[in-house]
Amino acid sequence: MPSSPIPSLTESSRQVLRLVASSGPITRPRLGAILDLSKPTMTAAMNELGALGLVAAIGSQQGAMGRSATVYALGPAAGYVIGIDVGAGQVRAVAQGLDGSPLAAVEHKIAKQSRATIEEIATVVDDAAKAAILAVGQRGKALRSIAVAVPRIVSRNRLGQNKRRAPEAVLQRLRQSVYAPILLENNVNCAAFGELQTGIAKGRDIFVFLQVGVRVGLGIVIGGKLFRGFNGAAGEAGRIPFPWSLDAVPEREGLEHHLGSDALMERCIAGWSTGDAPATARELFDRAQQGEKEALTWVNRHAADIGRMVAGCIGFFDPGLVVLGGGVGQNPMILDEVRHVSRDLSWATEIANSTLGANGTVLGATRLAADYALARILGETPDATVVLPWNEAAADEPQPSFG
Numbered sequence: 524m525p526s527s528p529i530p531s532l533t534e535s536s537r538q539v540l541r542l543v544a545s546s547g548p549i550t551r552p553r554l555g556a557i558l559d560l561s562k563p564t565m566t567a568a569m570n571e572l573g574a575l576g577l578v579a580a581i582g583s584q585q586g587a588m589g590r591s592a593t594v595y596a597l598g599p600a601a602g603y604v605i606g607i608d609v610g611a612g613q614v615r616a617v618a619q620g621l622d623g624s625p626l627a628a629v630e631h632k633i634a635k636q637s638r639a640t641i642e643e644i645a646t647v648v649d650d651a652a653k654a655a656i657l658a659v660g661q662r663g664k665a666l667r668s669i670a671v672a673v674p675r676i677v678s679r680n681r682l683g684q685n686k687r688r689a690p691e692a693v694l695q696r697l698r699q700s701v702y703a704p705i706l707l708e709n710n711v712n713c714a715a716f717g718e719l720q721t722g723i724a725k726g727r728d729i730f731v732f733l734q735v736g737v738r739v740g741l742g743i744v745i746g747g748k749l750f751r752g753f754n755g756a757a758g759e760a761g762r763i764p765f766p767w768s769l770d771a772v773p774e775r776e777g778l779e780h781h782l783g784s785d786a787l788m789e790r791c792i793a794g795w796s797t798g799d800a801p802a803t804a805r806e807l808f809d810r811a812q813q814g815e816k817e818a819l820t821w822v823n824r825h826a827a828d829i830g831r832m833v834a835g836c837i838g839f840f841d842p843g844l845v846v847l848g849g850g851v852g853q854n855p856m857i858l859d860e861v862r863h864v865s866r867d868l869s870w871a872t873e874i875a876n877s878t879l880g881a882n883g884t885v886l887g888a889t890r891l892a893a894d895y896a897l898a899r900i901l902g903e904t905p906d907a908t909v910v911l912p913w914n915e916a917a918a919d920e921p922q923p924s925f926g
Contacts, residue, residue, distance in 0.1 A: 529575065529600075529900045535560055535568040537901045543578055543597055544622045544897050550584055550592040569595070576600030576664075577900070597622050602665030604896050605655050606889030608672045608710065609648060609693065611737070615885040616651040618659045621667070621893045623721070627658035641693060649696040656701075667896030669697070670706040670888040672713040674738070677908050678755030698911055706895055707909040710884050711758060712749050714877075715742025717887025718846050722879045731842045732877070733760070735829055736849035739779045741836065748906060755908055760832065782828060784851055791821045808854055826857035830864025837869040848877035 532540070538558050543549060555565045572578035579598035583591045601621050608615040611633075618627040631651045633639050639647075652669065671694060698705060715732035718724040724732070724744070732742035741758035743750040751757050761779025780786050784804040791807060792800045797817050801807040810818035829852070833845050847853060847861065853876050862874050877883055891907070898905035 529577070531902055532900075533568065533571060535564050536571045539565075539568045540572055540577055540601075541897070541901060543595060544601070544893075547622050547624070548581060548594050548596040550594050552592050554595070573598070597624075599664040601900070602667040602896065603659060603663040604667050604889060604892035605652060605669045606672070606713075606885050606887070606892055607648060607651060607669060608713070608885035608888060609644070609674070610884075611674075614644075614647045614651045615882070616655040617882070617885050617889045618655045618663065619889050619893060620663075621897050623890070623893065626662055627655045629654040629658060645693045645696040648693055649700055652697055652701060666701065666703045667899070668704045668706060668892045669701060670708060670713070670892035670895070671697075672708055672710040672884050672888040674710045676754065676756045676759065677707050677709050678751075679909050680754055694911065704895070705911040706888075706892060706907045707911065708888065708891060708907075709740075709742075709751075709755070709758070711740035711742045712751065713742075713887035713891060714848055714879075714884045715744055715846075715887065716749060716891055717879055717883045717885075718742075718848075718877060719744055719747070719887075720890040721886060722846070722877060722883065723875050724844055724846055727844055729840070729842050730844035730846060731836050731840055732846045732848055733829075733833060733836060733852060734849035735782060735847065735852035737784050739782045739832075739849075743840065743842075745840075751908060760836070763835070778832070782825075782832065787821075787825050787851075794821075804851060808851075808856060811856060822856055823860050825851070826860035827864045829857060830861040831868060833861055833865040833874065834868035837865060837872050842872070844873045844875065846875055846877050848879075848883055853877045853880065 539554060542554060542557060551565065551569065555562065560568070569578065576598040577600050578595050580593050581596045582594045584594050585591055597620055603618055603620050603626055605616055605618045613630055613632050615630050616628070619625055629651055631647050631654070633644060633647050635643065648671070656666065694705060694707070711732065711734050714734060718732055719727065724730045727744065728747050729745050731744070734740045739761040741760040743758050761776050763778045764773035765778035765781060766773060788804055788807070795817065801810055801818065807818055807821060811822040836842065836845060847857070851857065855876050858874065858876055865872065865874065879886060895905040895907050
């Protein structure tokens with residue numbers, strides 16, 4: 524059944540709930556000091572939130588003066604959220620409390636990967652969500668929202684178009700089986716949001732996240748929020764015309780093809796001169812890590828190409844920080860060359876590898892779901908690209924489209 528609606532909260536209660544959700548377990552005196560609330564106001568707020576089950580006492584803590592202070596955390600009625608990352612070969616699902624407390628993590632393989640049908644992927648997505656809910660069990664009273672990261676442009680401006688495109692159909696089964704709003708977001712945007720919330724860019728007001736792997740994408744954070752653009756397509760950096768020269772005509776997504784790991788390996792295998800060429804990008808980087816000279820040469824060439832793209836990002840956004848992620852981007856071996864090339868072509872900017880690894884996207888989706896759920900409880904306007912209703916409404920609502 525859908526989670527119980529939350530009545531309108533007083534302003535002091537909203538302040539307390541927001542702080543408890545962002546800080547985790549905290550004592551009542553500390554809450555009052557940070558929020559500058561009087562004792563009567565704090566008492567009224569805690570009573571209101573406690574009666575609704577949104578905040579609960581979880582223990583006590585000895586203060587500096589020897590007095591014991593009650594520690595509060597989110598209560599059972601605050602509920603939990605799920606983030607889902609629909610990848611090429613697997614679906615990851617993570618369940619967390621609204622304060623980021625971990626509850627469950629599952630991963631289901633997509634059997635046929637690139638040959639899987641829409642219906643088969645839809646089943647895996649639905650199964651992963653159900654497995655996460657089952658793993659949470661009695662620890663979660665209410666599922667507040669689900670955020671799903673997909674490798675597509677997501678835009679509310681295109682609702683109702685291209686209904687046969689994969690992501691819409693992939694979510695139909697999930698929408699029929701869960702009683703919670705479903706947020707849809709681009710996967711690179713989710714990865715960028717994960718860096719903002721829990722990664723190396725935590726607390727940054729502006730930065731960009733460049734994903735380099737099989738494909739290329741850019742997540743942009745400005746003013747502490749995702750910048751999605753008019754069509755939800757901001758960050759489709761692979762669409763930058765490439766190559767530029769007097770004797771070449773740029774191809775659609777030519778830059779994405781050039782920087783993708785498949786094209787890297789095509790060039791590497793064609794140009795390899797000593798013994799057997801590596802078969803995969805992972806093997807190439809492993810052999811470079813072991814000091815193999817030709818492997819190092821190819822890795823440095825690719826890093827220089829990435830550095831040129833980073834220089835373009837710096838010129839466009841002056842972000843102060845560029846976070847490199849994805850299967851290739853997160854590899855520390857490329858970092859020095861990327862920094863060197865981008866600095867020569869633009870100006871000195873902090874560049875760092877993502878520390879969240881393969882889980883960055885699903886963690887970002889989970890935090891997006893949590894922010895959305897908390898905003899709804901607080902009576903605020905959530906920041907979300909596309910929100911789909913659940914159950915019987917699914918057949919009647921217009922569907923999002925993807926480019």
